[in-house]
Amino acid sequence: MAQNNIAVLDTSIADRLPASSKTLFDAKASKGLTFEAIAQALGRSEVAVAALFYGQAAASPEDVTKLSALLGVPEATLRSQLLGFPDRGRAGPMPPVEPLIYRLYEIVQNYGYAYKAVLNEKLGDGIMSAISFSTKVEKETDAQGNNWAVITLRGKWLPFSRF
């Protein structure tokens, strides 16, 4: 039965997301499409597509055209709702209350200084960009049949300017 295979938008968080989120998630649910299927159609990563649905990433004109066709939403509707620049960062509270998202936060809390120390030694005084940045999610299954989630973060290294 389909109900636990498709991520949908919890109505109680729709208020803090752009209008496009409801449009996109409703169409996705009605078409029964996974992010994997949509990502393939758009030629983008699944995480990027999910971020676009949550209003955290921009859509190109080609994305809009393809989404319109795939989801059966009039292109004009999508274009007007995806018009403009994403206003990021408001999808959920911080610290996160959702257990899955909290685990990621906890990784930053516990390993933040360790990442900094190792990155500084490897790359100098700077930061890993979260803008010149991509990320992906993979599923692995080990020999014992256990599933593992693998998240990769890849960001450009930006050294602090000397001035």
Next chain:
Amino acid sequence: MAQNNIAVLDTSIADRLPASSKTLFDAKASKGLTFEAIAQALGRSEVAVAALFYGQAAASPEDVTKLSALLGVPEATLRSQLLGFPDRGRAGPMPPVEPLIYRLYEIVQNYGYAYKAVLNEKLGDGIMSAISFSTKVEKETDAQGNNWAVITLRGKWLPFSRF
């Protein structure tokens, strides 16, 4: 000149870390060792070793023996300071104020729901463990000579129990 190649402990955060942090970082600075070198000697990941130095990961008895030899700290001192179970999560404030660590936090803030949606669709209702978990940091240099930081998070998938 060496001074920007070795991560050291900022004295102003030492108070919220265990006594072992000061011991280990002082010895590291005095020996001029990188986390890469120490990780190699311990057969552990660099991030794990840095986490151990910040009091965020446990040391095995073998780690203690090797660290004692490598860092020139009496084994008894290390053993007594590393005695016990790490009391994690107190290395830095949340939200992080350090720009490098903030970027990781921002990734969770912006992409948290996207990760959740994609992971749920791939693996069902559950979480990626931050305990049955490992992580590593790599440096990549692209064709244009730009450096990139790549962080990999790998956690066991834990489905919510039905009860």
Next chain:
Amino acid sequence: MAQNNIAVLDTSIADRLPASSKTLFDAKASKGLTFEAIAQALGRSEVAVAALFYGQAAASPEDVTKLSALLGVPEATLRSQLLGFPDRGRAGPMPPVEPLIYRLYEIVQNYGYAYKAVLNEKLGDGIMSAISFSTKVEKETDAQGNNWAVITLRGKWLPFSRF
């Protein structure tokens, strides 16, 4: 008289819960069903069923079918509202302001380190999972006629990975 025997949904918190919460609680009130009765029908624990009503636990397809029959809500309605993965953690504020829930919070505040110390000594460096987890509530009456509430938490022990 029935009014204090059935837990209902306070309308003023419905906004932060999924649409299914209102549907389920309204039907429960109108049928006059306790969580005990619903749990029995579903073959699940009372706490799990209440959590499902508050949007904090997933329903299986069989749960949906049984709930539809029991509560007199069309299966299609329930299926569409319970479609997707729970977005947990938003039922109430933390620290809790409700006295009953605050007492549980206070137990964590007062005994948290004691639990950690005892669990570490019994089971090593790790955590008790809140995901591979079940919980139940029991009522006991002592010889003097006093009632006692007994809450049991049972979680898989996850040792920190060495990496």
Next chain:
Amino acid sequence: MAQNNIAVLDTSIADRLPASSKTLFDAKASKGLTFEAIAQALGRSEVAVAALFYGQAAASPEDVTKLSALLGVPEATLRSQLLGFPDRGRAGPMPPVEPLIYRLYEIVQNYGYAYKAVLNEKLGDGIMSAISFSTKVEKETDAQGNNWAVITLRGKWLPFSRF
């Protein structure tokens, strides 16, 4: 090797605990005693004893006498440091940053309203006392060899007074 079998006091949290915490934990470490051993000697639960060490529970005169003998700390020292009434609730920050303690907090966050609903239906309008209260920790090993932690909370049911 002993170092990971005995819970000790992280020096960086000693400042927010009473003087007795350092005295007791230092003696415990030096004697290599587990909370199980101490609890047995005192005829109390392990969690209660750990709570006493963290300044979250009171010691009776008999406890003081037995602790003095067991830990090799002069009774006068212990008596003066354990003199008075515990000033509870300051052992760690809330929300907890320690992963093990956070999991307990998360259980309250996710299941708080479910506990309330079920307890109200079973016992009426009231709360489970955290004062007329006891708690214990047990280790279970299932058929597959997995370890499970079981925490039991037992509190007197206090109905709200009608006035």
Next chain:
Amino acid sequence: MAQNNIAVLDTSIADRLPASSKTLFDAKASKGLTFEAIAQALGRSEVAVAALFYGQAAASPEDVTKLSALLGVPEATLRSQLLGFPDRGRAGPMPPVEPLIYRLYEIVQNYGYAYKAVLNEKLGDGIMSAISFSTKVEKETDAQGNNWAVITLRGKWLPFSRF
């Protein structure tokens, strides 16, 4: 003129209270009844009745019948809105911003430890219950014609269990 003799519900806080609050306060305003009058009719304390109006205390079936008669609200309406268990603690923000309520908060802030010290010496290690509890408000006028408010808090003493 009547307008400043009757406490009414500020519409801007109605959203965080149960539906019964609006029903009860509207009827009270329209009948021009004081809490004193309603308390007399119900045989309860004024504070308890006001708490009931704000959703912070439970109504018995007899209360509902009497309120229906007194306020001219259909008993079925009241019963359905007062059905269930109060979800307490959400009437106002903490720290309070209302000057009258802030003064009570300030008393806790300034005298909290003094109360604890005196109560501990008088009654031992425990707490004054806020559940097995009643409270009342009285007006006194001194010889100079000054008015004084007297608030009495009476709670059962709960000693911490030894376990």
Next chain:
Amino acid sequence: MAQNNIAVLDTSIADRLPASSKTLFDAKASKGLTFEAIAQALGRSEVAVAALFYGQAAASPEDVTKLSALLGVPEATLRSQLLGFPDRGRAGPMPPVEPLIYRLYEIVQNYGYAYKAVLNEKLGDGIMSAISFSTKVEKETDAQGNNWAVITLRGKWLPFSRF
């Protein structure tokens, strides 16, 4: 045995209190005096005396003389430490983490609006002063042998000025 009859100062909170707190509590512990005994000697309420010890109330010159005699602390020491005006409000965190003090806070949280409504109806638009104010603590024992704590708050009623 004396140890649980005398309230003492937890060393870990001494830092946020004036120097007089440590002086006074140390002398009280060494003399084994209760607040009841000291209050009797000073002709003041026990709560006022405890507040004075915690730096939350002023001492008159006569109080200083009597305290010096009673506690065996040189009058000059006391005078210099009690010199000046109390800097109130810093004895403990808010919300309180101590269970006893939290219960008082919870009473404000739950009944704050009810107190306001009843006081407004009885006394008009104004507040109960926390400055022109006194408070006392009493112990009652009911017919069943249960102990009850009774706290009385008495404050001058201040009507809002019309301007």
Next chain:
Amino acid sequence: MAQNNIAVLDTSIADRLPASSKTLFDAKASKGLTFEAIAQALGRSEVAVAALFYGQAAASPEDVTKLSALLGVPEATLRSQLLGFPDRGRAGPMPPVEPLIYRLYEIVQNYGYAYKAVLNEKLGDGIMSAISFSTKVEKETDAQGNNWAVITLRGKWLPFSRF
């Protein structure tokens, strides 16, 4: 042109104010009246009248009659909306985000202890009442043509009671 001479109610804060605020501000805008004009008609201070419009001060029956005549709002409407006791303190966030209001907050932040020290020396151990209190705003123009705002706060001195 009138538009910048009349203070109006920002629609986005109306939700946290009583219904009377919208009624009063709408009528004020439509009549083009300044607070100076309204204050003159009511025989009250401008700040008090503005506070009344924001729901932070009570209206007397005479105020209601005069406001009705001046603003052209039916007296019954005003009476019902101004019925009851103000629920103060919710007009804006603290710390203030509005620059003008923030400057007042900053004065408290920077000079708070200085005010306390000087007031204590002049008047003893006590506070300046914010209830037995009036305030006014004046405009001054100096010889160079610069404008200055002068705010006067006048509050009754309340000595702490000795008890």
Next chain:
Amino acid sequence: MAQNNIAVLDTSIADRLPASSKTLFDAKASKGLTFEAIAQALGRSEVAVAALFYGQAAASPEDVTKLSALLGVPEATLRSQLLGFPDRGRAGPMPPVEPLIYRLYEIVQNYGYAYKAVLNEKLGDGIMSAISFSTKVEKETDAQGNNWAVITLRGKWLPFSRF
């Protein structure tokens, strides 16, 4: 007797103030000087002098010379401690916990929007400066013998620039 006539520095807040605060307050206490006396000697307002003592205002070279003479502190000591620019705003927590300072905060909370509305109507779109600013404190005694505190705030009006 002197002890309640001179404002002194609570030792527990000295840590967040500059070194000069302790020097100045210690000398003031030892000389038994009021702020009124010091202000007269310096030709400055009492509040300004108290602010200088709390590290919230700058001293001129002439102030330093006069303070040295008046307080009996070597000029070199004062000069080195008062060297530099004040680092303002850290004297106390916000919201204030001290009752006297809280009343000022409450005035901003309750009347902030009223001040803004009246000032905007009188002076246009702008703010009252807290920098081009002076303030004073006066004591008034009314016909009934009641004391009143009067605080005057006078700040330059800064219109928002049009750009």
Next chain:
Amino acid sequence: MAQNNIAVLDTSIADRLPASSKTLFDAKASKGLTFEAIAQALGRSEVAVAALFYGQAAASPEDVTKLSALLGVPEATLRSQLLGFPDRGRAGPMPPVEPLIYRLYEIVQNYGYAYKAVLNEKLGDGIMSAISFSTKVEKETDAQGNNWAVITLRGKWLPFSRF
């Protein structure tokens, strides 16, 4: 394609902005106008115009007339919505969650004290006004084709008054 060239208003933040924001942004989107074009028509800086659209800056009568003509919104509508004085500071949360705005916040966090030290040395004890203030944004492209954003802040220097 146009959709990413025009900044629009995210519907989910419209609630905390004045009604004029929606009117202005809707018209801007429908006319396809950039802030550059509107700024040129008004003879104002782009940032000032954008601030006006977000309710953070005042419009002059001439601005209203020109905006009406340019955007095709009736002048009466604009006049009534822009009537009154801006209620600033509520456009977004602080700390900012939007990555672009966060970077500005981070600059204040990291360089705040450095700015203060340098400005104090150059200009004395005072502040840079944010009211007598203008700001602009420029785009630069370097020899390698990289784009740079240049933000200039120019504020009047206000020395602290001596009083």
Next chain:
Amino acid sequence: MAQNNIAVLDTSIADRLPASSKTLFDAKASKGLTFEAIAQALGRSEVAVAALFYGQAAASPEDVTKLSALLGVPEATLRSQLLGFPDRGRAGPMPPVEPLIYRLYEIVQNYGYAYKAVLNEKLGDGIMSAISFSTKVEKETDAQGNNWAVITLRGKWLPFSRF
């Protein structure tokens, strides 16, 4: 007289800064050097040098050599204290309490969305880097003799990666 011409380190914030801050500021004060003079000697911007003194920017080996000569601090001391990578962001609290720094924060609060809108329209979907970044401070004096502070922020534009 020199005392207000040289920025020094407030002792009460030294605890949250690296050890180098005290060393550098003490030497600067003793040599009576301005940041302008030090910046000239190092060939860096004044703000960068002040940031280096506050531990917010890295020193190159050449900087260390020059600072040692200029300040009269042994090069080995400086090298060991400046060894390692800055741990940024901890110089002061956010929101800032220092009036000068608060004004910068207020500019972000008030103009943040305006900057974003204008930058997005000029440069697309991205951010202005705070890492590939430089800043400077200038003093201007206008025809009327008023001083103005001009702060320039110049950051590389980073477009969000498409992935």
